[in-house]
Amino acid sequence: xxxxxxxxxxxxxxxxxxxxxxxxxxxxxxxxxxxxxxxxxxxxxxxxxxxxxxxxxxxxxxxxxxxxxxxxxxxxxxxxxxxxxxxxxxxxxxxxxxxxxxxxxxxxxxxxxxxxxxxxxxxxxxxxxxxxxxxxxxxxxxxxxxxxxxxxxxxxxxxxxxxxxxxxxxxxxxxxxxxxxxxxxxxxxxxxxxxxxxxxxxxxxxxxxxxxxxxxxxxxxxxxxxxxxxxxxxxxxxxxxxxxxxxxxxxxxxxxxxxxxxxxxxxxxx
Numbered sequence: 277x278x279x280x281x282x283x284x285x286x287x288x289x290x291x292x293x294x295x296x297x298x299x300x301x302x303x304x305x306x307x308x309x310x311x312x313x314x315x316x317x318x319x320x321x322x323x324x325x326x327x328x329x330x331x332x333x334x335x336x337x338x339x340x341x342x343x344x345x346x347x348x349x350x351x352x353x354x355x356x357x358x359x360x361x362x363x364x365x366x367x368x369x370x371x372x373x374x375x376x377x378x379x380x381x382x383x384x385x386x387x388x389x390x391x392x393x394x395x396x397x398x399x400x401x402x403x404x405x406x407x408x409x410x411x412x413x414x415x416x417x418x419x420x421x422x423x424x425x426x427x428x429x430x431x432x433x434x435x436x437x438x439x440x441x442x443x444x445x446x447x448x449x450x451x452x453x454x455x456x457x458x459x460x461x462x463x464x465x466x467x468x469x470x471x472x473x474x475x476x477x478x479x480x481x482x483x484x485x486x487x488x489x490x491x492x493x494x495x496x497x498x499x500x501x502x503x504x505x506x507x508x509x510x511x512x513x514x515x516x517x518x519x520x521x522x523x524x525x526x527x528x529x530x531x532x533x534x535x536x537x538x539x540x541x542x543x544x545x546x
Contacts, residue, residue: 293353296346305346306399312339313393343371343392363404367395406507413506420499427495431457431487438483442476443469460484461491 295301315335318324325332347368351358358364370391397403432453439447446456446469460466466484473480 289353292349296349296353302399305342306396308339308342309393309395309399312336313390315339316390316393339392340371340374343395344375347371363397366397370395409507409509410503412509413503416502416506417499420495420502424491424495424499427491428454428457428461431491435483439473439477439480443473446473457487457491460487461496463488463492 312335315332318328319332319336350364354361354364358368374392397407432450435447435457436450436453440449440453445452447453456469460469466488470481470484473484
């Protein structure tokens with residue numbers, strides 16, 4: 277009779293899976309991300325760095341080491357399926373950027389360490405829902421962005437022709453006009469620009485009013501409406517999923533109760 281030695285790996289893998297998927301583990305990682313965000317912010321202050329530079333650097337390296345260990349554990353659990361989840365790939369890229377050498381030509385990567393804070397998006401379900409809604413809205417936003425670009429370009433050509441000579445600073449060429457009209461579209465300081473042009477062209481107000489009505493109050497609000505609609509659909513789908521999960525739980529409970537009742541009937545004396 278031959279005996280077969282059981283493979284300890286599946287059980288160890290399940291234990292690691294239960295660890296990294298537990299709520300406590302995720303709370304620890306979330307706390308470390310928040311701590312890392314604070315330390316990276318403090319490193320922007322020369323005075324704080326002069327007093328606590330060594331501590332901040334040690335904390336940064338410790339948090340990075342924990343993130344690397346976490347990724348290795350996820351590799352161990354999911355193996356080939358690791359890259360099948362977009363959020364795990366996102367975490368892998370963020371930590372990978374942090375591991376790159378930040379000296380010489382790569383010195384700019386030191387500023388990218390703050391990207392680790394974005395890992396909160398992959399850990400907080402509500403944030404994941406918002407990002408998912410924004411991604412689902414991209415097809416609709418592409419058409420609106422194209423319409424906004426068309427309106428901006430046509431208006432910039434008109435403004436350059438109409439006001440290039442009287443307001444060269446704002447409308448002297450197509451590039452300046454595009455930047456100025458983009459600023460006007462954000463409703464930031466546009467009255468000052470309009471009054472300066474109107475001082476030499478009294479009827480210029482008609483151009484600015486029509487442009488604001490089309491670019492800001494129509495096209496831009498349409499852009500916002502698409503995003504809001506996508507988020508509403510995402511919330512509806514989440515609620516539908518929760519409702520289906522609750523229904524399945526209720527059905528399972530009803531089946532269990534039915535089996536217990538049938539078992540009691542079978543035990544009852546005839």
